[in-house]
Amino acid sequence: MDGKLDWMAAGLPTEGTNALHPRAGDTARKDVPTCGLTDRLGDVRERVKEKAWDSVVVVNQEHVVLGLLRSAELAKDADLLIEQAMRPGPSTFRPYVSLHEMAHFMIEHKLENAPITTSDGRLVGLLLQKDVVAAMNKIAK
Amino acid sequence: MSESAPVRKRCTKCDRAVEVCACCDEPECEAAICYGCLRVAVGQALPQPHAHGG
Numbered sequence: 001m002d003g004k005l006d007w008m009a010a011g012l013p014t015e016g017t018n019a020l021h022p023r024a025g026d027t028a029r030k031d032v033p034t035c036g037l038t039d040r041l042g043d044v045r046e047r048v049k050e051k052a053w054d055s056v057v058v059v060n061q062e063h064v065v066l067g068l069l070r071s072a073e074l075a076k077d078a079d080l081l082i083e084q085a086m087r088p089g090p091s092t093f094r095p096y097v098s099l100h101e102m103a104h105f106m107i108e109h110k111l112e113n114a115p116i117t118t119s120d121g122r123l124v125g126l127l128l129q130k131d132v133v134a135a136m137n138k139i140a141k
Numbered sequence: 142m143s144e145s146a147p148v149r150k151r152c153t154k155c156d157r158a159v160e161v162c163a164c165c166d167e168p169e170c171e172a173a174i175c176y177g178c179l180r181v182a183v184g185q186a187l188p189q190p191h192a193h194g195g
């Protein structure tokens with residue numbers, strides 16, 4: 001473990017006043033569908049639709065995030081390989097980023113979702129803007 | 142004949158030229174932010190007092 005940020009990025013427990021604030025890793029959906037670079041887009045689209053998702057995270061065998069497919073990418077030609085259709089190298093956030101910061105950035109940048117990863121790029125989950133807003137509203141009440 | 146240079150976005154925090162917004166990956170983002178400023182803003186890095194490394 002390289003330091004405090006890496007400790008928190010791995011989703012390990014923390015102490016103190018700040019530990020009580022909700023974090024991206026707590027709210028990110030861990031059941032987000034994933035696929036590989038060489039999968040066929042049409043097959044992935046069907047699988048995702050069955051689970052009522054509109055985004056898929058592209059990962060390698062170590063579960064490191066390589067790309068992301070949101071609605072626009074999922075709507076492309078069914079015969080494309082995932083590596084041809086995906087949005088490569090998406091911006092990722094660490095699990096310890098506060099939900100308040102995530103809400104600010106996701107709304108300002110119209111981000112429907114954002115991948116949450118550890119420091120070495122392994123997928124933790126997908127944070128949905130609607131979940132962030134709901135969590136922030138719950139805190140405000 | 143000369144070609145005009147492509148108009149680049151600038152980071153809204155530090156004014157550095159950026160190709161795409163580091164937050165949403167969109168080249169046309171109105172609130173474009175560079176990777177360094179984004180990392181500091183979300184607490185993924187500490188602000189560096191100097192531009193150089195050492």
